[in-house]
Amino acid sequence: MRIGIIGAMDEEIHYMRQALDIYGESVHAKGKYYEGTYGTKEVVLCKSGVGKVNAAITTQVLIDRFKVTHILFTGVAGALHPELEIGDIVISTSALQHDMDASALGPHFPQGTIPMFDYESDFTACPSLVELAEQAAAKIPDIHVRKGRILSGDQFIASRETVEKYFQQFDGACIEMEGSAVAQTAFLNDVPFVVIRSISDKANGEATVNFTEFTKLAAERSSSIVEEMLKTI
Numbered sequence: 001m002r003i004g005i006i007g008a009m010d011e012e013i014h015y016m017r018q019a020l021d022i023y024g025e026s027v028h029a030k031g032k033y034y035e036g037t038y039g040t041k042e043v044v045l046c047k048s049g050v051g052k053v054n055a056a057i058t059t060q061v062l063i064d065r066f067k068v069t070h071i072l073f074t075g076v077a078g079a080l081h082p083e084l085e086i087g088d089i090v091i092s093t094s095a096l097q098h099d100m101d102a103s104a105l106g107p108h109f110p111q112g113t114i115p116m117f118d119y120e121s122d123f124t125a126c127p128s129l130v131e132l133a134e135q136a137a138a139k140i141p142d143i144h145v146r147k148g149r150i151l152s153g154d155q156f157i158a159s160r161e162t163v164e165k166y167f168q169q170f171d172g173a174c175i176e177m178e179g180s181a182v183a184q185t186a187f188l189n190d191v192p193f194v195v196i197r198s199i200s201d202k203a204n205g206e207a208t209v210n211f212t213e214f215t216k217l218a219a220e221r222s223s224s225i226v227e228e229m230l231k232t233i
């Protein structure tokens with residue numbers, strides 16, 4: 001077993017870097033990869049950079065070069081579900097790309113579905129990793145957890161109207177910029193994944209201010225779940 005852990009930004013991998021015993025660093029496709037252990041568990045940690053292309057490349061490198069058997073994503077997100085508050089946790093049940101939009105081609109291609117793709121575009125997270133994440137979160141005091149669909153796109157969302165639209169249209173719990181690209185890449189390679197996100201903002205008019213203020217707290221919360229998962233995986 002070898003666990004790949006991805007965060008998009010320095011803040012999102014900072015806590016895992018502290019938690020791991022790192023014995024190797026290398027660069028692939030301009031991304032830095034940290035090989036290490038957590039107790040007896042073999043782990044490869046990396047910063048993907050922001051956005052779906054970076055996330056997909058990083059996931060493929062983890063699979064091809066590092067032969068990871070499981071992929072965990074840790075990071076922050078904007079809330080879509082109205083009951084989510086800053087610092088709350090979302091565990092992915094699935095992930096889709098809200099900005100995949102070929103709907104101009106006709107009703108067979110609704111927004112969020114990948115055209116001419118032989119598979120479901122809403123990528124299902126590994127049920128046992130989801131359960132493990134839930135059990136890990138239950139061990140951390142005062143953390144609110146919601147399971148749900150994660151929406152990803154190459155846009156930072158800062159509009160209440162967009163939040164309402166995407167919540168209605170896609171039934172997403174939260175919105176971010178990498179999870180579904182990790183999910184698609186993991187799916188195409190038959191590698192199980194789960195995305196853990198903590199809410200840094202509500203993707204509304206205050207999102208940019210809140211994101212700046214709460215990313216550190218949210219990133220730490222998400223990492224604490226992933227660290228707990230490593231104890232029992």
Ligand code: ADE
Pocket residue numbers: 076077078155156157158175176177200201202203204207211
């Ligand atoms: N990640 C954290 N907050 C976000 C937002 N509002 N939109 C997209 N990605 C995010």
